[in-house]
Amino acid sequence: MAESDASSIPLSSPSSKLDSPDGRARHAPSPPDALSSFGVGAPRASSVAGVTLSWSDLTYTLLLPAAERRAAARAAAARDAAAGTAAEAGDSPPASGGGGGGGEPPDGGAVGVDGLDAAEARAGVRHVLRGVSGRVGSGQVLAIMGPSGCGKTTLLNLLAGRVAKARTHVAGGVVRVDGGRREPGAFRRLAAYVAQDDVLFSELTVREHIAFAAGLRVASGADVAPTTAALLAELRLTHVADSRVGSPLVRGVSGGERKRTAIAVELVAAPPLVFLDEPTSALDAANALVVADRLAALAAGGRAVVTTIHQPRSDIFDRFDLLLLLARGGSVAYWGPAADVVTYFAGLSLPCPERVNPADFIIDLVSVRPPGAVGAPGLPSLGSSAATAALPRRAGTADAAALAAAEVAAAAAAADLTLILKAARVQQLALAANPDGAASPTMATTEVTMSPTAAALADGDGVLSPGGGAGLGAWAAMGRLLGRPAAGSAVKRRVRTGAAAATTTGAGGGVPAPRAGSSSPTVTLSRHRVRSEASDDVSAEEPDILVPWGRQFGTLLRRSALLNVRERTFNRSRLVQALFVSSFVGITFYMAGASRTGSLDDVVIVGNVLGMVIVSQLMTATTGLSLSFPAERAMVLRERANGSYGVSAYILSKTLAESARNAVFSLLYSIIVYFLLGLKPSVVNFGLFAATLLATSLMGESVGLVTATAVSSVKAVAVLMPMVVCLPLLYSGILLPPSDTPVFFRWAFKVSYVSYAFAAVLKNQFNGLLFERPPFSFSAGVMTGEQALGVWQVNTLSVGACVGVVCAQALALRLVAYAVLRQRGPRFDVSV
């Protein structure tokens, strides 16, 4: 895309929020730059570097899956057919001017009742964002608002560089930092991203969360404590600093404190840009207000804050400096000072009734869609209505803004909300594209006359509806909301229009047209696959990590160890498992290993018991990690996305911490089983037995880790788990020897990790034993333990070698987990 510099975007109307009604410090007078034309958010004395984020013409288009494409095409065809029927019946409203009938709307702004317009349906795409421009600077809080599904999160993610890599979408437009294109790695150091769902460890305290995050991201270790203390104070968390965060099942800090902890954790590296997705969702009013206050305080500290928010209370809305209001379909309905939005819509003959929360009012405005909205049969499209058809068009000149302004008035005269919002957007784009417009964003007022039809519509008397009947209620409600005069009366309205155009001169004016050869992504829809060329531009690198590997490893090891100690329920379960299973096995087969009669039964029983010991160790370790890791995966993704550490530091620290915990429980289990079973009374043999069980645990955990990293669904992991344990068990020799297995499966004994662990415990027990008589014959004499091992046909390796193979396999699987985690790591589309 030919890059237009959004930093030159002039703003629609000046206002000042220097003195807030509640006396809170808001904004110092701003220098006369483009931002200051909003009259808000001048840079303040701050602890972080100042930054300006600007974006222009952002688009986000979903490439529909084949089934959805077919359904959408069928719906479009049905609409076309209905439109043809209606046109033949002379059913179109007079103002349509041929623009309806399901024809492709200009500007891509039309959205049908099912969320897709006809053009989108035919193209097999869905526009989520359409040409969104804006700007935010240090000291400002920008709220992105709009109805559910309008693209708020998508826009936030685009701005934050957090749109996940996928071939199912195409992003277009340009985002700039301080006027220049952003470099993904560097940008992630500038920007904090607080997701809607808090990803925190329930067992850690608020202070520990911040301190560990600081340990991983603050360049000097000596700064960790002061950074933690400062953030606790800044986010008003000092009073709960040493409280556990908790979870839905374990009571911890309040929802607001939890959210503020999640914010604090992201702020440890003092990023000048903060992105938050719905930070007040799921909070009660009081907590939501505290969070909003903290966002204002963050801005007051010199940060630029961008947040999505659904329908804030008026006192929360008051904390916002800038507002970007998205309408259904991802078009901009308003962009400018939050304080001016009510005036702005009032100027478009859409006044906010008294005692109505402005946030509710504007969301209702952009949420209500009349029946058969633009693009549906019989409705006019912008630029084709009779009211605007005669307007002069001089493409590429500053008249575009004048034209847009006139269209606003025409739309208001037609009382067509969709057209009003759309025309207003075009007008804003026209102003935005005019580099000289900063000097002249003033709005003039124009008298327009509402037709009786329009007035009737506005009155919501239930008689007339633009779509010809269905969905009257929405318009009636809108009429009541607007409190318009009675039907049939021609009413003079003062409509604010973009007179800026009259004073706008110079190149660059006009609505930005699609640019040939621009960076707008190419979308190729083929029968078999959907491909986006732009989406190949993906950040595959680890974001730059701020601290050295040693500190990453040390901090993660301490955190893992602390978490292991704090996981009381899990630890108790493991203790119960170790005590009970070992005790029951040991008591049931008491002193079985001490028998030297050489009876076949005795030998087989000892082998079976040892096999069961191995399997129980394996199952405990495998299921434990595979079911606990998915919760941690979200944390790993979040922390890797913000450049906290690399996968190697994570895997190694996790392995060491888990091994230490395993060693404790494994040793306990080994002691009880070994002595109750009466296995060989030798320290060396006990050591080898305990080492085999520990290696088996590590192997089990490795299997669980690989499965849990490769498969994201916990249910799928639970289903796969028996397979990854049972198949190696099948070819271990515990159930049947290799000679009784089909020839083509015998190789499996050579790779089955269970077979090596089993061989190790068997050899450890039987090697060197002497039985009174051979177990398999009635002949007299002495039989050796080595001969007894023939029952299971185990391999010829030594005990130590078998343990070594299990450890090597465990290590290899950790490397696989490393590779999978790296490959599955955060990968973002950085095409804008």
Ligand SMILES: Nc1ncnc2c1ncn2[C@@H]1O[C@H](COP(=O)(O)OP(=O)(O)OP(=O)(O)O)[C@@H](O)[C@H]1O
């Ligand atoms: N990767 C994707 N795959 C499928 N649909 C997507 C994808 N990204 C966005 N969408 C769709 O785009 C639309 C906008 O989504 P988005 O999450 O941005 O909306 P939102 O305004 O934040 O909604 P809400 O307020 O409900 O969270 C939704 O209809 C969503 O389903």
